[in-house]
Structures are given as C-alpha cells and as structure tokens.
Amino acid sequence: MHEDSIKSFKEKLDNEYQWPSLYSFKFIVPKGKEDEVKVIFHQHEVKEKASSKGNYISITAKVMAQSSDTIIDYYIKASKVEGVIAL
Secondary structure, eight states, X not given: OOHHHHHHXXXXXXXXXXXXXXXXXXXXXXTTOHHHHHGGGTTSEEEEEEOTTSXXXXXXXXXXXXXXXXXXXXXXXXXXXXXXXXX
C-alpha cells in the first residue's frame, strides 16, 4: 500500500465508522496460503470457504477495531502474504 492510498483509505474509514466498530475483512488467497492470513486474525472470528474448483480460499474475518489505524495495520500484514487479494 502506498502512503497516499493509505491516507485516503484512513479518511474514508474515519468518515464511515465510529470507533470502536466491528469491521469485516475479506480476502481471496491461493490454496495453501490460508493459514498465513488466518494467523493474522488468530484472536478473531474467521470463516473460510473454498472456491468451486478448490484453487482459492475465501477468508472472512470480523474484528472489533479501536481505530482506522488498526484496520490499516491488518491490511498491511495481510498484503505480505503471497497471492492475497483484499476485497
């Protein structure tokens, strides 16, 4: 994530949410990489679902976040997983 896009995303989050707030993350990862994303959210509710061909896994995590900075931190951590797509 570039600094300008992070700043813009933070502004959007702060305009949309009142903190603390429940936030849902959704990622698509190649099969075999799901544990790398799930470990980021180890203290939170995480659901996963395989794609129809089984090549990809959809991961949804719900987090009670204290601020937009918390949300951005999770996205930065998840972006380090090879092949991850944030939705």
